[in-house]
Amino acid sequence: xxxxxxxxxxxxxxxxxxxxxxxxxxxxxxxxxxxxxxxxxxxxxxxxxxxxxxxxxxxxxxxxxxxxxxxxxxxxxxxxxxxxxxxxxxxxxxxxxxxxxxxxxxxxxxxxxxxxxxxxxxxxxxxxxxxxxxxxxxxxxxxxxxxxxxxxxxxxxxxxxxxxxxxxxxxxxxxxxxxxxxxxxxxxxxxxxxxxxxxxxxxxxxxxxxxxxxxxxxxxxxxxxxxxxx
Numbered sequence: 297x298x299x300x301x302x303x304x305x306x307x308x309x310x311x312x313x314x315x316x317x318x319x320x321x322x323x324x325x326x327x328x329x330x331x332x333x334x335x336x337x338x339x340x341x342x343x344x345x346x347x348x349x350x351x352x353x354x355x356x357x358x359x360x361x362x363x364x365x366x367x368x369x370x371x372x373x374x375x376x377x378x379x380x381x382x383x384x385x386x387x388x389x390x391x392x393x394x395x396x397x398x399x400x401x402x403x404x405x406x407x408x409x410x411x412x413x414x415x416x417x418x419x420x421x422x423x424x425x426x427x428x429x430x431x432x433x434x435x436x437x438x439x440x441x442x443x444x445x446x447x448x449x450x451x452x453x454x455x456x457x458x459x460x461x462x463x464x465x466x467x468x469x470x471x472x473x474x475x476x477x478x479x480x481x482x483x484x485x486x487x488x489x490x491x492x493x494x495x496x497x498x499x500x501x502x503x504x505x506x507x508x509x510x511x512x513x514x515x516x517x518x519x520x521x522x523x524x525x526x
Contacts, residue, residue: 306455307462311377312428320418328404339395339403346384348405352376355401356476359393369485373476375462385411398476449497453526460516474514
């Protein structure tokens with residue numbers, strides 16, 4: 297069975313605002329402000345009060361969790377258009393995870409009071425958010441099934457397929473360059489496996505002519521072969 301990279305990959309592009317009627321989306325955007333966040337800087341931090349929701353305008357940011365040994369593990373990489381932080385605002389609880397800029401980024405911000413005003417005024421907003429949350433639960437279940445039932449090599453192939461779909465540039469034929477910085481250690485932490493295990497699978501992809509790395513950036517040499525592995 298062919299697995300869907302969007303369902304199982306590391307990247308996310310959940311843009312519920314774009315699913316709204318244009319007039320409602322415009323009402324939201326009219327109340328948003330835009331901030332610039334430098335690579336490595338936080339957009340929001342775990343434990344903060346839920347004072348705002350966000351939409352990524354440009355660049356890439358990562359949602360990270362804290363491991364027991366103090367390391368940060370990438371949970372998801374957000375690509376432009378992605379909306380986030382709504383769950384904490386609606387649940388009225390602190391942010392559970394930190395979000396950091398992977399690259400220089402621009403982020404739209406909507407204050408909680410404005411969000412609730414719009415939420416109560418436009419019934420399309422809670423309806424659309426309900427679909428988003430249902431989809432998020434489905435993806436979490438699918439991710440758990442994948443980790444339990446598929447070998448590491450397939451999971452890593454899906455990760456790179458997801459990155460190619462949403463975080464790539466310089467597309468020429470079957471090749472492209474991944475624009476976000478992600479290391480083998482990041483991948484190991486994401487899948488809760490050792491760096492050595494990841495290195496073994498990466499080496500196999502390189503040997504097969506699928507993957508390469510140059511000047512710190514991942515290059516996918518053959519998207520067709522990658523898809524067949526995934």
